[in-house]
Amino acid sequence: MANVGRIVSISGSLITAAFEQPVVQNEVAYARLHDLRLKSELIRVRGRYADLQVFEDTAGLYVGARVEFTGELLSVELGPGLLGQVVDGLQNPLPALAEASGYFLPRGKYLEPLDREQRWSFTPGVREGDTVFAGDALGTVPESEFEHRIMVPFGLAGAWTVRSVVAAGSYTVEEVVATLEGAKGQSVEVSMLQRWPVKVPIRAYRERLRPSEPLVTKVRIVDTLCPVARGGGACIPGPFGAGKTVLQQLMSRHAEVDVVIVAACGERAGEVVETLREFPELTDPRTGRSLMERTVIVCNTSSMPVAAREASVYTAVTLAEYYRQMGLQVLLLADSTSRWAQALREVSGRLEEIPGEEAFPAYLESVVAAFYERGGTVRLRDGSEGSVTVIGTVSPAGGNLEEPVTQATLKVVGAFLGLSRERSDARRYPAIDPLESWSHYGGVVDAADVSFAQRLLRDGNEVAQMMKVVGEEGTALEDVVRYLQAEFLDASYLQQDAFDAVDGASGAERQALVFGDLVRVLRPPLAFDDKDAARRFYQYLTQVTKDWNRAPWQTPEFEAGREQVRTLVREAGGDV
Amino acid sequence: MYKTYVRLERVTGSVVAVKTNDAANRELALITWPGGSSLAQVVRLEADRAYLQVFAGVRGLPTDARVRFLGRPMQVPGSDALLGRIFDGAGRPRDGGPSLDEEMIDLAGPSVNPAKRIIPRTMVRTGIPMIDVFNSLVESQKLPIFSVPGEPYLELLARLALQAEVDRIVLGGMGLKHDDFLYFRDTLDGAGALTRTVGFIHTAADPTVECLLVPDMALAVAERFALRNERVLVLLSDMTNYADAMKEVAITMEQIPSNRGYPGDLYTQLASRYERAVDFDDAGSITILAVTTMPGDDVTHPVPDNTGYITEGQLYLRGGRIEPFGSLSRLKQLVNGDTRDDHRAIMNTMIQLYAAYRETLEKRAMGFRMSEWDGQLLRYGEGFEARLMDLDVDLPLEAALDAGWRLLADCFERTQTGLPSALVERHWPEPA
Numbered sequence A: 001m002a003n004v005g006r007i008v009s010i011s012g013s014l015i016t017a018a019f020e021q022p023v024v025q026n027e028v029a030y031a032r033l034h035d036l037r038l039k040s041e042l043i044r045v046r047g048r049y050a051d052l053q054v055f056e057d058t059a060g061l062y063v064g065a066r067v068e069f070t071g072e073l074l075s076v077e078l079g080p081g082l083l084g085q086v087v088d089g090l091q092n093p094l095p096a097l098a099e100a101s102g103y104f105l106p107r108g109k110y111l112e113p114l115d116r117e118q119r120w121s122f123t124p125g126v127r128e129g130d131t132v133f134a135g136d137a138l139g140t141v142p143e144s145e146f147e148h149r150i151m152v153p154f155g156l157a158g159a160w161t162v163r164s165v166v167a168a169g170s171y172t173v174e175e176v177v178a179t180l181e182g183a184k185g186q187s188v189e190v191s192m193l194q195r196w197p198v199k200v201p202i203r204a205y206r207e208r209l210r211p212s213e214p215l216v217t218k219v220r221i222v223d224t225l226c227p228v229a230r231g232g233g234a235c236i237p238g239p240f241g242a243g244k245t246v247l248q249q250l251m252s253r254h255a256e257v258d259v260v261i262v263a264a265c266g267e268r269a270g271e272v273v274e275t276l277r278e279f280p281e282l283t284d285p286r287t288g289r290s291l292m293e294r295t296v297i298v299c300n301t302s303s304m305p306v307a308a309r310e311a312s313v314y315t316a317v318t319l320a321e322y323y324r325q326m327g328l329q330v331l332l333l334a335d336s337t338s339r340w341a342q343a344l345r346e347v348s349g350r351l352e353e354i355p356g357e358e359a360f361p362a363y364l365e366s367v368v369a370a371f372y373e374r375g376g377t378v379r380l381r382d383g384s385e386g387s388v389t390v391i392g393t394v395s396p397a398g399g400n401l402e403e404p405v406t407q408a409t410l411k412v413v414g415a416f417l418g419l420s421r422e423r424s425d426a427r428r429y430p431a432i433d434p435l436e437s438w439s440h441y442g443g444v445v446d447a448a449d450v451s452f453a454q455r456l457l458r459d460g461n462e463v464a465q466m467m468k469v470v471g472e473e474g475t476a477l478e479d480v481v482r483y484l485q486a487e488f489l490d491a492s493y494l495q496q497d498a499f500d501a502v503d504g505a506s507g508a509e510r511q512a513l514v515f516g517d518l519v520r521v522l523r524p525p526l527a528f529d530d531k532d533a534a535r536r537f538y539q540y541l542t543q544v545t546k547d548w549n550r551a552p553w554q555t556p557e558f559e560a561g562r563e564q565v566r567t568l569v570r571e572a573g574g575d576v
Numbered sequence B: 001m002y003k004t005y006v007r008l009e010r011v012t013g014s015v016v017a018v019k020t021n022d023a024a025n026r027e028l029a030l031i032t033w034p035g036g037s038s039l040a041q042v043v044r045l046e047a048d049r050a051y052l053q054v055f056a057g058v059r060g061l062p063t064d065a066r067v068r069f070l071g072r073p074m075q076v077p078g079s080d081a082l083l084g085r086i087f088d089g090a091g092r093p094r095d096g097g098p099s100l101d102e103e104m105i106d107l108a109g110p111s112v113n114p115a116k117r118i119i120p121r122t123m124v125r126t127g128i129p130m131i132d133v134f135n136s137l138v139e140s141q142k143l144p145i146f147s148v149p150g151e152p153y154l155e156l157l158a159r160l161a162l163q164a165e166v167d168r169i170v171l172g173g174m175g176l177k178h179d180d181f182l183y184f185r186d187t188l189d190g191a192g193a194l195t196r197t198v199g200f201i202h203t204a205a206d207p208t209v210e211c212l213l214v215p216d217m218a219l220a221v222a223e224r225f226a227l228r229n230e231r232v233l234v235l236l237s238d239m240t241n242y243a244d245a246m247k248e249v250a251i252t253m254e255q256i257p258s259n260r261g262y263p264g265d266l267y268t269q270l271a272s273r274y275e276r277a278v279d280f281d282d283a284g285s286i287t288i289l290a291v292t293t294m295p296g297d298d299v300t301h302p303v304p305d306n307t308g309y310i311t312e313g314q315l316y317l318r319g320g321r322i323e324p325f326g327s328l329s330r331l332k333q334l335v336n337g338d339t340r341d342d343h344r345a346i347m348n349t350m351i352q353l354y355a356a357y358r359e360t361l362e363k364r365a366m367g368f369r370m371s372e373w374d375g376q377l378l379r380y381g382e383g384f385e386a387r388l389m390d391l392d393v394d395l396p397l398e399a400a401l402d403a404g405w406r407l408l409a410d411c412f413e414r415t416q417t418g419l420p421s422a423l424v425e426r427h428w429p430e431p432a
């Protein structure tokens, strides 16, 4: 019999219901408003009262209204057909919702994320009698450019024997493709669709590996100076307008990964629209297919219900883990994790929990840590490797990095890409601060060159500080040259024109070559008559190098640009 | 038809509690007493008690006031009869005209499905180089004007309102000074724009809670117009007053503040209003310009700070000019690629050089000798302020770009600016 409760109080998105039969922490329940069913999650139980966070506007709900408990944890549907989707935080497909309901997001309307009619061409990969474990592939279907693995449900513990598997052919996601038998003789029917509770990590792999391969983002300052590793975690904190979202958008386009999950979390709807309208038109140079075919967008933008914000990041990371289970490299971009933290704060406030710093709940740190922990590189049972790389933006109040969300995040990530207001004000994009940012991962260029560059940038900054005190006239010529060199490296390499088709994305080989060249240009000492002459030289060299950056890779133009830079340096007496 | 209750159990802040079993969340009620009446809205339900926020405040409210639930949320009329009319924060006529009750719409309805939005693409030309060249305004943008009190923000707002080619203007005043309201009304009237304008004006003298309704009413009406295929411009002033009203109400409701007394959901509250700016795929659009005064010229104050994270950039008004730093149009790249080939390069380079000029100014203030380059920058910076930044400058975009090249050529050599060589070839003017 259905487990039913009654609403006893309502405060914002939080309702309290009295119940009789047992309920489950984090189970889904529906609050009934006439014929509407408003989805909610049970977040606390006290005595015979359950506190529920309603994922929708609670206007119109009343004391005494019915609450239907489902006994099921908040889950997503996993199966072929996820790629290319745009869903809300509860995995409602938004285009289908628009078709059904028009301009606005109606409450209480939930559509099936996976198409029930579509047929997929299934090729079995196991035979009757084979022994399989959770996560093992039973067969594959082609999806986009991948062989999408149809896997033994992740929740099945222990060894299972394949009792039957269907012949190659086309099936819908709900049709049974295999029957498995467990150790105790119990039998399970498997279709292409499985459900998984979003707050539980998928652990159907052999082992976790240390993230070691660089994830090429094609953003020079990232790949060269503060690289991100496949399976690693990185955060992008920065004040508003510093370029967090643009940086993530660049990564979502250019990063060398198989699948990108974009979690648009509590920020502007317009930014999602740019992605969802443009990606279908853009080709992925790696596959020749549209970028949308490797992308899933999960959005709970700022005007969508705050209560579903937390769910949205978990939905996103669960989808990422699912594709990782197929041996794919997945990049999860979350913008912004601060909005999710704020959503936690709002709920915590309504629950009247004892607030921590800036009224964030005391468990903020552990929640953030657990989220980033869901990233990682794993070796699957068949020996292949898959990864989930998590890159999250942080939006610190007042741009102050001492605030709780930034601090909690810094403890768990391996790379810190800090954006600075000074750099974005000066239009030095991407505005990642090369001196403050760091990474524990290895990058795509020569490590000794990186040390040289970091040293140069630090020195240049010191000279700049010194010049503020003693003026340029009080600074030695060689120090001024050092400063000009640092500025040159910044302007012609670290800065990148996001809107230039060529300069906007710089491959790993190109970075290695150009960076190597520039370091060779910068290493030998050049003699200048005076500071003005030095300045003129580096200004011109900057211009020439920037022109080079706009020349397409592996073209005569590129070679010509390279030669022009060298010639200029030779003319100035440099040995390159 | 609806039951009436006659005993207020509690009165705290602007909230009263009534014993009832048939109130719904966010439902509207009418409270009447011998001395007056007010609308109120259910903000919380607890067992057999409903908590109501009283729009007119609770001053003089007797505990035996009559409460009648209306079975609907707060609404606002949405018909064209609104045009040319001015209402107060509770939706009552402020202009002596008749009250309206046609085509009523609920406030704060559901939000737009992102799948029904399109990428904004129409540039709004203003004739102000600091906007057109450096921070292009785009139809459907939500853009605040950050300003210290005393800056000519209302003049700027009015100028933008009159330049923009829109079908409808919806004005929302929050804690507006009456003089400012009159200034605005007269300016729009003088330009013949009042007949396509509707105003919801809460003045500093009105009850605090009514201030909270203004953006919702303005935006609900704007949304209705936009769905009828109109291009709507919403002007809001001042969002800091709005946030302060929110703070006041939250504190009296004993919510735990998060930052300088503001409620933890300040971001959410502001975002759900600003996010109503939209360009529909097959209907009209809503553009929002909103004044946000900055207490103590501090952008890190919670109101401008949260706003900056929500809006699509900001115009930063200081010293009577739009500051190049801090000002930002996040949508500019959607339109400035198809204006002129040099637009983006000029935009970035001129600001980079202006940043260098500011550094040179500092050096000069420290008494350092100026290098040749410093000398060039000083000439440039002064020229930039006079020829482009001054708010009196009124130039079409193309003329402003030309003026930019002219200034560069007046101050620098061709190889000094870092501009792409191809553009320099094409646009660098001959020495004057």
Ligand SMILES: Nc1ncnc2c1ncn2[C@@H]1O[C@H](COP(=O)(O)OP(=O)(O)O)[C@@H](O)[C@H]1O
Binding pocket: A238, A239, A240, A241, A242, A243, A244, A245, A246, A247, A429, A430, A431, A496, A497, A498, A499, B309, B328, B329, B330, B331, B332, B333
């Ligand atoms: N890499 C970049 N190149 C050029 N412009 C940029 C870049 N990054 C940011 N910008 C400019 O700054 C604006 C704000 O960037 P955005 O990423 O939205 O900031 P944030 O997400 O940090 O608030 C953009 O709209 C764009 O105009």
Ligand SMILES: [Mg+2]
Binding pocket: A244, A245, A246, A267, A335
């Ligand atoms: Mg952003």
